[in-house]
Amino acid sequence: MDFTLSKEHEMARSLFREFAEKEVKPLAIEVDETEEFPKETVAKMAKAGFMGIPIPKEYGGQGCDVLTYAICVEELAKVCGTTAVIVSAHTSLCCDPILTYGTEEQKQKYLPDLASGKKIGAFGLTEPGAGTDAQGQQTKAVLEGDEWVLNGSKIFITNGKEADVYVIFAITGMIEKRGRMTKEISAFIVEKGTPGFTFGTKEKKMGIRGSSTYELIFTDCRIPKENMLGQQGKGFGIAMHTLDGGRIGIAAQALGIGEGALDRTIAYVQERKQFGRAIGAFQNTQFQLADMATKAQAAQYMVYKAACTKDQYTKDHKTSYNVEAAMAKLYAAEMAMEVTTKAVQLHGGYGYTREYEVERMMRDAKITEIYEGTSEVQRMVISANLLK
C-alpha cells in the first residue's frame, strides 16, 4: 500500500490546478449568475486534452488512468462545480459506455471526436416517471427495417442541447423473466440533429447553474440499426455499470467542492477579526476546521481508492468497483454538503452573500447527493453487498 501519488499524477494535478486557477476560477461567478454554459472554457479544456483523459490513445484520448481523470474533476470542482460536471458527464456517462460496450466501428466513429472535445457527450436515462426506479421508463424503440424508431422523452439531462452525442435508453420489447413479463431495455447512440430529436425545457436549478440540464424529446426519431449500443436487452446493465463509473466522477466533484470551500474558509478566518482577534483564534473555529479537513481527507482516500479499483477493472475486466464507487459518492457528497454548510457559517453574514463564493459551493454541493443515484441508492448498493 502506498498513499503517495506518483510523480505523473502530481504533475497532472499541477496542470489541472493551474488551468482551474487561470481559466475557470475567474469566470465561476459569472457562469453561476448568467446560468450560461461555459462554451469557451470547454473549448480550452478540449485543447488541453481534458475531454478524453481516460480514453486510450488509439481512440484519440490521453490514455491516462481513472485516477488522473478523478484528479482533474476534483481540481476543477475546487473552483467551479459546473465545469467539473461537464467533464464528468461527458467522460463517464458518454465516452465510457461507448468505449466499454461499443463495436470497433462505433468506437472509431464516435470516440476520437469525443476525446478531442470536438463533440460533447451526454447520457439520457431518467424520465419524469422513472428516476430512482430507472426500470419504470416509457421511451420506446421499435425496429422498422434498418432503423430504430424512438418515441418518448428524458428529463434532467446534463450537457443537454450542448452535447452532440447521446447515450439513450429505451424499451425494445417485453420479455419473460421468472414467469413475469418485464421490459426489455436497450441502449442507443443518438446524434444531435437527427430528425425527431428535439429539446424541451431547460431546468432552472439551485446550483451548478452553468451546466445545461435539458429535457430530450423523441418523436418518431429514426436512427440507424447499427446505433444500438451493446446487445439488445442489455441496456439496463449498461446503464447501471456506466453509473458505477460515473459515481466516481461525481464523488470527485463533491470532493473538490468540499476542498474548495475549506480552502476559502481557512483563508477567511485568518483575515476576519472580531473581539480584537482573528476568528481563527477561537477554538470553535479551529475545531470546525479540523472536522472539515478530516472529512475531506477521508473522502479523498475513498475517491482515489474507487478510481484505482476501476483502473484495475480496466486491466482485468473482472474487478468490481460498484461498492467502492457507491461508498465514495455517498461519503464525498455528504462531506461536501457538511463542509460547505460549515464554510458559510464560518463566513458569517458575508458567507450568505454572493460575493463570497461559499454560498455557491453550498448550492453546488447539494446536487452531488442526488444525481447519478441519490444517497439512498448508494446505501442500497452498499447494504445489498453486505447482506448478499
Ligand SMILES: Cc1cc2nc3c(=O)[nH]c(=O)nc-3n(C[C@H](O)[C@H](O)[C@H](O)COP(=O)(O)OP(=O)(O)OC[C@H]3O[C@@H](n4cnc5c(N)ncnc54)[C@H](O)[C@@H]3O)c2cc1C
Ligand atoms: C441537475 C441534474 C442533472 C441530472 N443529470 C442527469 C443525466 O445527465 N442523465 C440522467 O439520466 N439523469 C440525470 N439526472 C437525474 C437524476 O439522476 C435523478 O434526479 C435522480 O436519480 C433521482 O431521481 P428522481 O429525481 O426521479 O427522484 P425520485 O426517484 O422520485 O426520488 C425522490 C426521493 O425518494 C427517494 N427514493 C426513491 N426510491 C426509493 C427507495 N426505493 N428507497 C428509499 N428511497 C427512495 C430518493 O432517494 C429521493 O430522496 C439529473 C438530475 C438533476 C437534478
